[in-house]
Amino acid sequence: MVQALARAGCAVTLVLKAPVRTGRLVDPLRALPEVTVRSPHAEGMVSFEGGMPAKAAxxxxxxxxxxxxFDLIVVRGRRLAGKLSAGPLAGRMWTYLTDVxxxxxxxxxASKGELRRIADASRVLLCQTEELRGFLESAVPATAGKSVLFPPVVVLPEGLATRPDGAPDGRALKLAYTGKFAPRWNTYEMTSLPRLLAMRGVDAELHMVGDKIHDDPKDPGFATRMRTALESGQGVIWHGGHPRAEAMRLTAACDVGLSWRHPEMDASLELSTKVLECGTLGVPVVMNRTPMHERLFGADYPLFASTETDVLDALTLIGKNPDVFTLAVQRCRAAAAEFTLDAAAARLRGHLARTFPEPSPRVLAAAVEHERVGVRPADALSDVSASAVSSAPAVSSAPAAPAGPAAGEGRRLRVGVAGHDLKFFSRLLDYLQSRPDMEVRVDHWAALKVHDEERSQELVDWADVIVCExxxxxAIWFAQRKRPGQRLVVRLHRFELYAxxxxxxxxxxxxxxxxxSPHYADLTREITGWPADKVTTIPNWVDDxxxxxxxxxGAQHHLGMIGIAPSRKRLDLALDALEELRRDDPRFTLFIKxxxxxxxxxxxxxEEEREHYxxxxxxxxxxPLLAGGVVFDSYGRDVASWLRRIGFVLSTSDDESFHLAPAEGMAAGAVPVLLNWPGADTIYDRRWIHADPPAMAASIAATVSLGRWEQDRLLARDQVRAAYGLDEVCRQWTDMLAATGAPKAARQARTA
Known part of the structure; x- marks a missing residue:
């Protein structure tokens, strides 16, 4: 992590939780530029020996x-993260979740409550695998939207040579295991492999590296049996404990790595770093067949094994078949290539760029202009903390503003956000709070008409720009009290237009x-009679x-709908399309979240709603056609994880202001399939819009049968990124907030 952060351009301080006994791990980090290693024990900051408890840490x-x-604090470990979540570092934590x-x-x-508090206090949650991320988002909704992938990182020690290409020829097959010795890791069973392979005519030896033998309360005799097998097992060579670099050198001298484990571990949501290290070294690995391993190594990887017989069959096969051995090496190398230090640094650069946007000269200029022309009756409020005007526990904490020109020269643009329900503004608010050139305060109304007038007036006295969600x-209240020179922006949804x-x-x-959407902008002008140049369009955002x-x-046969209430969502029309599809292919299934x-x-x-449903x-x-073809999934924030199984997202509504579900599906790599509700063609490409349910079904069937699904879904993903991706919509909001006069031509250009 330290190496990846440094390579991503961060100045990194590593705080050690235990005293340094050997410099084997720490010294190489001290030598890196922009890395500082702090040892509280050596600095006299702690008075006890050994590692620090979570509270002390x-x-x-x-x-x-x-x-x-610090701008961000990376922390690993649930207990420590739980302690930090209630302290001054909350809001800046990048929490690496593994021990869940x-x-x-x-x-x-209790576990859910603790993880919810950790998620609320974390700006980013780093998850090792897609499987872990999806599970967390389903179990703890607060993690959704914050969870990003940070897979294991494999870094080879300098000067370590990888295994030479080619299968073993005319010598014993060398097997390698490094790590702890524990029952569920099948390490005792591994010690029998050389003897059993000899009975099949395969000469083999097993090299085992490690000195941690697990004491298992459920099996008191395990430690004794394990040590005896290590010391006297036929064909077993026990190297004892070694530094990581030496353990990897010993592995590189072998032919096959072993990561064969008890079936109970097949459901693990973590990925073995040892497997990836072997792949990087060019050493193929015998491992359990799991969905995660199939995704990385391919369903036809030749060294999958679940039983001892499977392991023996796989080792016998590669011991006698050089082509299979070569294939296994290639698959392992290709899988490990995704987990390099450079790949980790690139991921972190992406997360950093989104979390810490660059300052904008336009925003800084707007702040100066507001300072020049603004009439400010209560300038003393500029030093009031953000919490003084915010009562919104659901709003994410903002990280400390990064040091830089925008934070250190002059003042920032003051943006106030006011509303009773900010769920549709949440990610925009996170973004605005992250900008180093903006200061953001929130006036959270308890209900549509209920608010603290004193706090709201403080926002009027302080802000350059007020956004009413x-x-x-x-909006009516702030319009009545707006100061000269202050800008007031109101975001209007379908709900209010008809109120x-x-x-x-x-x-x-x-x-x-x-x-x-442009359609609802036109409707707004028509219904309200407001000046046309004051009504503009900035689309909904999609966290692409x-x-x-x-x-x-199987995703190409899975249709999806998100939300079926009220009846104008027209689930009945989606069922029409599904019946058409299932007449010819019963694999088509409709999933409804x-x-x-x-x-x-x-x-x-x-009454009419009840009758419809x-x-x-x-x-x-x-x-008969729908039997077994409709699946209802529970409502929740884990939409991104749910969409992994969906190949087509349906929109069958009578009317929508935007309808986010197709856009979210597109960002998730699904093909949108829409009926022609009013304004649909102003938001989505006409190629995705159809006249009726039979036309929807015919398009879906043709897309799958003609092999166009992959091509179409990638096209849809590119379209939504360009038009409605979060970065693009945030850019449009930044430009709008930075305007000082909002000239008519600029508004019209943005609307177009």
């Missing part, structure tokens, strides 16, 4: 941070009305980087 980190505040429950049965209420009572609030809004006090995940097998209609009291109280569910139960 949290206190030490806070003390080190006080001396020179890995099955639903292990996940009790929803065109409701909040009474726009009639009461003083449009002359509003600088810009933001709609999420979070959604872009590897598809699961949604709350059920009776969970919305305001929907279920309407009773008819739809009765049809699902009784239709």
């Amino acid at each position: 949290a206190a030490i980190l806070a003390r080190v941070d006080e001396e020179h505040p 429950p890995q099955s639903a049965g292990e996940f009790d209420g 929803w065109c409701g009572p909040n 009474r609030w726009p009639q009461h809004l003083d449009i002359d006090a509003v600088d810009e009305i933001i709609c999420v 980087q979070q959604l872009d995940r590897a598809k699961l097998p 949604t709350k059920l209609p009776w969970e919305y009291w305001w929907i279920w109280q309407k 009773e008819k739809v569910f009765r049809r699902i139960r009784r239709s």
